[in-house]
Amino acid sequence: MTLADARPGKKYVVVDIAGGRRVYQYLYDLGVVPGAVVEVLSSSFFRGPVRIRVGGTDIALGRGVALKVIVREA
Secondary structure (H helix, E strand, O other), X not given: OEHHHOOOOOEEEEEEEOOOHHHHHHHHHXXXXXXXXXXXXXXXXXXXXXXXXXXXXXXXXXXHHHOOEEEEEO
16 A cells, blocks of 8 residues: 555554655655654545654655555554
């Protein structure tokens, strides 16, 4: 499942990032790396950003980037 499909209010573990080096570096700088636990704060199914909390910091990811983050439920 991708972060874009994740349900608000739940915690997930990042399994993989299915993107190129630039996407990986962008997410790495934000702390969204394989093994990190993220909590989904809000998400709309068709458009808009996915708001997450990782390491005590709230982040908004665009849907295109969220589709590249592979997660599993924690």
